[in-house]
Amino acid sequence: MSCQGDLTIVHWIGRLGAATADDAAARFGLGARAARAKLGAAARAGLLARRRMLAEQPALYLATRSGLRAAGLDQLATCRVSAASFMHARACARVAVALEREHPRRVMSDRELRAAERGCGRPLASAELGIGRDGEPRRHHPDLVLWPSEQDGGRPLAIEVELTVKAPRRLQAICRAWARNRRVCGVLYYASPPAERALRRAVVAMYAEEFVDVRPLREILDPRGGDLATIPSQADPTVALGESTYHEGGFALDVVQPPPRPDNREPD
Structure with a gap:
């Protein structure tokens, strides 16, 4: 071609x-x-x-x-x-398209993230779930990553697409890992109605409300027949990140501070 x-x-x-x-x-x-x-x-x-x-x-x-x-x-x-895995793959693609409309050249897939982390030998935007039986760290990778715009020590935003309900213990472990993560500025879940309810329970149980945001999947997709919609301002997770820039060889980052956590509320 x-x-x-x-x-x-x-x-x-x-x-x-x-x-x-x-x-x-x-x-x-x-x-x-x-x-x-x-x-x-x-x-x-x-x-x-x-x-x-x-x-x-x-x-x-x-x-x-x-x-x-x-x-x-x-x-x-x-x-x-x-x-x-078909429906999840399709939903991730549709969310990626919607995000890229607002933030071109700043969206990274989970497969790109895994390759980047293998290449540098350290986590970049994944959450650590502990140590596996093989003695290696167990990591949870987000479905998508939205990178900030200027290279100034900032942090990316993890994007998760949740269609099915995970077991409560696993869901709480993931929310706890995200709440403790300081490599990302926050986590944004787009979820189906059943998954949204389970996620909100897990977020509250892990005191992760200040770090993990859960929103309906329909918020980023057009409810009129399933076509993609431009992200409305109230649904835009990165309005504070500014315009996008891209340089050959990688994404440029800017300063994005993680949300504050109450001093008296630490995740278990």
């Missing part, structure tokens, strides 16, 4: 992991037919794989090993999505 615009789409899907034709259309301002044509051409060239996993759901496009190599993403593994 010689078209730089088409390779840009491959690069975006490779970074994110998986996306539908509608996601690509929304992200790049394309019509539905144009998006499908570009994705189809990339698939025929062996740069993308098209996977339809659930009836009455759109197909997902994933970057192949050749596509990752062509897009300069050799450090990333090919993404694997199952029928069980």
